[in-house]
Amino acid sequence: MRILLAEDDTMLGDGLRAGLRQLGFQVDWVRDGQAAEREITNGDYQAAVLDLGLPLKDGLDVLQALRSKKNNTPVLVLTARDAVPDRIKGLDLGADDYVLKPVDLCELGARLRSLVRRSHGQTQDLLTCGDLQLNPSARQVALGGQWVTLSTREFDLLHVLMLAVGRVLSREQLEQQLYSWGYEVESNAVEVHIHHLRKKLRPELIQTVRGVGYTLLQPKAESGF
Amino acid sequence: MTRLPRLSSLQARLLSLLVLLVTLVWLSAAVLTWFDTSDELDELLDGHLAQSAALLVAQQGKNLPERHGDDDAPPLEDAPSLHKYAPRVAFQVFHEGALVLRSANAGSTPMSHKVDGFSTVKLADQKQWRVFGAQGRETDVQVFVGEQVKSRDSILWAVLKGVLMPLMYALPLLAVVGWLAVRQGLAPLRHLSSALAHRQPQALEPVTLPDVPSEIQPVVQSLNALFERIARMMASERRFTADAAHELRTPIAAIRMQAQVALAAGEDTATREHALAYTLAGCDRATHLVEQLLTLSRLEASSANAPTGTVNVSAVTRRVAADLALAALGRAQDLVLQADAPCPIAADDTLTSVLVRNLLDNAMRYSPPCAHVQAAVRCTDTQVVLQVDDSGPGLSEADMTHLGERFFRVLGTEQTGSGLGWSIVRRIATAYQAQVTVQRSSQLGGLCVTVRWPRKRPAETVSS
Numbered sequence: 001m002r003i004l005l006a007e008d009d010t011m012l013g014d015g016l017r018a019g020l021r022q023l024g025f026q027v028d029w030v031r032d033g034q035a036a037e038r039e040i041t042n043g044d045y046q047a048a049v050l051d052l053g054l055p056l057k058d059g060l061d062v063l064q065a066l067r068s069k070k071n072n073t074p075v076l077v078l079t080a081r082d083a084v085p086d087r088i089k090g091l092d093l094g095a096d097d098y099v100l101k102p103v104d105l106c107e108l109g110a111r112l113r114s115l116v117r118r119s120h121g122q123t124q125d126l127l128t129c130g131d132l133q134l135n136p137s138a139r140q141v142a143l144g145g146q147w148v149t150l151s152t153r154e155f156d157l158l159h160v161l162m163l164a165v166g167r168v169l170s171r172e173q174l175e176q177q178l179y180s181w182g183y184e185v186e187s188n189a190v191e192v193h194i195h196h197l198r199k200k201l202r203p204e205l206i207q208t209v210r211g212v213g214y215t216l217l218q219p220k221a222e223s224g225f
Numbered sequence: 226m227t228r229l230p231r232l233s234s235l236q237a238r239l240l241s242l243l244v245l246l247v248t249l250v251w252l253s254a255a256v257l258t259w260f261d262t263s264d265e266l267d268e269l270l271d272g273h274l275a276q277s278a279a280l281l282v283a284q285q286g287k288n289l290p291e292r293h294g295d296d297d298a299p300p301l302e303d304a305p306s307l308h309k310y311a312p313r314v315a316f317q318v319f320h321e322g323a324l325v326l327r328s329a330n331a332g333s334t335p336m337s338h339k340v341d342g343f344s345t346v347k348l349a350d351q352k353q354w355r356v357f358g359a360q361g362r363e364t365d366v367q368v369f370v371g372e373q374v375k376s377r378d379s380i381l382w383a384v385l386k387g388v389l390m391p392l393m394y395a396l397p398l399l400a401v402v403g404w405l406a407v408r409q410g411l412a413p414l415r416h417l418s419s420a421l422a423h424r425q426p427q428a429l430e431p432v433t434l435p436d437v438p439s440e441i442q443p444v445v446q447s448l449n450a451l452f453e454r455i456a457r458m459m460a461s462e463r464r465f466t467a468d469a470a471h472e473l474r475t476p477i478a479a480i481r482m483q484a485q486v487a488l489a490a491g492e493d494t495a496t497r498e499h500a501l502a503y504t505l506a507g508c509d510r511a512t513h514l515v516e517q518l519l520t521l522s523r524l525e526a527s528s529a530n531a532p533t534g535t536v537n538v539s540a541v542t543r544r545v546a547a548d549l550a551l552a553a554l555g556r557a558q559d560l561v562l563q564a565d566a567p568c569p570i571a572a573d574d575t576l577t578s579v580l581v582r583n584l585l586d587n588a589m590r591y592s593p594p595c596a597h598v599q600a601a602v603r604c605t606d607t608q609v610v611l612q613v614d615d616s617g618p619g620l621s622e623a624d625m626t627h628l629g630e631r632f633f634r635v636l637g638t639e640q641t642g643s644g645l646g647w648s649i650v651r652r653i654a655t656a657y658q659a660q661v662t663v664q665r666s667s668q669l670g671g672l673c674v675t676v677r678w679p680r681k682r683p684a685e686t687v688s689s
Binding site: 080081 | 463466467470471472473474475476477478479480481482483485486489490496499500503506507510
């Protein structure tokens with residue numbers, strides 16, 4: 001799951017990036033407000049962690065600009081400004097969550113997962129598609145009640161597909177979700193991971209839409225059982 | 226209006242003054258009229274008396290009734306009735322000492338002793354009469370014409386009534402109209418007070434009223450200036466709280482985050498070591514912040530301490546530069562010192578070191594690696610000047626004005642200062658009457674900070 005981190009403090013930013021990566025997020029880190037606005041507008045991020053006291057453009061201004069451009073990327077504001085009017089302003093301007101520093105890393109991860117889940121219209125942490133179950137916080141996948149062991153990339157790929165169940169995702173979209181900046185993406189990486197997923201799960205689970213991309217189909221009825 | 230306004234009200238005061246003044250003016254007009262009319266009336270009526278007397282004298286010369294020796298002449302029965310005014314006029318005509326003609330209300334004795342001219346006498350009816358005596362050419366005819374003084378007074382009263390009566394009607398009317406006018410005139414004041422009364426206690430936006438008269442404008446302006454000052458103060462306090470929260474929380478958040486990363490790193494030694502190194506750096510940063518905060522709060526607590534000792538700024542600067550030289554080497558920065566001549570100021574040694582250290586530390590902290598930092602101490606007869614130049618990025622005009630606000634840091638710098646250094650520098654400088662100026666460095670292109678202390682005189686040095 002690809003996240004944009006906007007934080008100007010070197011030490012904290014470094015810690016957040018490392019910590020969120022440990023939790024399985026792909027993290028891109030920018031240090032000023034203008035870059036944050038540009039990247040969130042152009043990039044395909046599942047969510048953004050936004051500090052408020054950013055140089056060049058204040059975090060709240062970034063948020064306002066994004067929302068006025070109809071950009072609905074979930075934004076978690078992470079700030080030291082704890083005054084109630086600040087929180088109200090942040091939430092009113094379109095923040096999806098408002099978290100005070102210092103924050104527990106695991107809590108931050110959970111809040112981000114919750115934001116992403118809700119932005120896809122899901123209310124439960126456990127994602128299901130037929131007899132396929134995916135638990136984002138525990139990073140576990142079960143098929144028909146049996147645990148399936150997946151690599152990090154395979155898990156991330158399946159997670160993205162399950163969040164967008166029924167929709168077709170292009171190879172570029174999938175690549176963007178799998179790799180943060182600074183990683184070399186091999187040209188057929190997505191195909192390789194899809195191939196492995198089909199092998200470990202069921203071949204017909206992930207459908208290829210020729211020339212467009214891949215999709216995970218919601219089973220219509222459980223007539224086969 | 227059920228109740229008269231108290232005189233503490235501006236409206237009541239204005240109104241009563243107005244009414245009082247009008248009454249006074251009117252009354253003095255009445256008094257003037259009284260005297261003026263009285264004079265004119267006397268002149269006119271005296272003229273009439275004289276004329277009547279002259280007429281009687283002239284008439285008497287032509288046809289005198291033959292009644293000699295008869296002192297008790299009857300009143301002139303067929304004299305034309307002078308309607309209601311008749312009892313108030315009287316006349317007597319004497320011929321060669323004998324009364325020949327008199328009005329009904331005139332006695333038989335001459336009305337006045339003055340035979341020629343005007344006199345005011347009291348007659349038998351106990352009333353004051355104005356009498357004019359006139360004699361014929363041969364002094365055989367003596368005529369007295371009299372008129373009651375009271376009748377003149379009633380004319381005067383009638384005139385006066387004509388002047389005063391309108392006042393009786395006009396005064397209440399004037400009071401009502403004046404009340405309305407004053408009320409109208411004071412409307413802006415009322416609007417102002419109601420605008421102030423209806424404000425929220427926290428509202429600090431300026432008062433705006435349509436058509437503020439020039440008399441109230443200063444009040445409104447002063448009020449707005451006050452509101453603005455308070456708003457600025459509150460904004461600065463809010464900013465301080467927000468910035469303090471940010472500055473205090475960010476290092477702690479960073480330490481916590483890095484420690485969690487280190488804990489979760491497991492076998493990933495590189496990540497763990499990196500995170501632990503950052504954890505330590507975060508602790509150093511928090512320590513620095515706490516030290517700066519403590520310095521500042523100690524400074525603010527000991528606001529009234531007068532400097533007692535003598536400090537040589539050159540020596541202090543050399544010492545501080547020696548302390549910082551290692552850090553400068555670590556960043557490959559070039560720290561140049563020009564501090565040779567002894568430059569004494571009246572100050573505390575420790576505080577002066579804190580000031581110089583903050584200046585040099587700032588210059589190095591906010592300049593990139595390999596930058597030049599130059600400190601120069603020089604003195605004139607009256608001043609000791611410390612100038613710190615650097616070749617860093619400098620500051621924008623707007624940022625320069627914010628320097629010295631607690632926790633102000635220029636955003637976007639890689640460095641992790643506390644934002645308190647400038648407050649400390651300013652605070653120490655003020656304690657020793659030193660002036661601090663910030664400008665673009667003409668020598669190195671970055672920032673140039675100049676501190677000017679008053680130089681301590683040799684005589685003072687000896688005496689202390």
